[in-house]
Amino acid sequence: MAYAMLEPKFIENGSCMNWEQIASDFAWDGSWRDIYVLNTSEADWQGVWDILLEWTPPASFSVSGKIESMPLGIEAALKSETGSLLSFYVGPIQLACHFFSAVEIEFDFDPRQVSGGTEIEQLDRFMRLLGDATGKQVILTQENDQEAIIARYSLDLESVVWTALS
Structure with missing residues (x-):
């Protein structure tokens, strides 16, 4: 998947983001x-x-632990009561989607897979892609805590804004 050149990312106070400022959020x-x-x-x-x-490398889709072909429509994954799981990589980071709710799209990942600026750049690109595809704000948070925002894709700024929590 090709990406355009990215603008610098910012911490909320307006300074450019660097890995040292947000590394503790991925500890x-x-x-x-x-x-x-x-x-x-x-x-x-x-x-x-x-x-x-169309993702490269291809995403893996399973229902009740059994690998299946990804259906063309999302309906089957959303309506499955037997546990659909989508797994794919953004660079070295494995993301998973469990289809918990139709009213929110959620991906989770192990923060140990984020070890520097390269991975942050890849997460940044993915968040932008989600925001552009949906026309909605995208947030990266601590597990199950939508108030503990590490980064958010701002539609107004067309940029990911990083928030150093620590």
């Missing part, structure tokens, strides 16, 4: 990190799904 504390798109519709899901159908 292993026993919990995952989550990427959310909130207040979504099935059309938002389908827009993201269409991107992931």
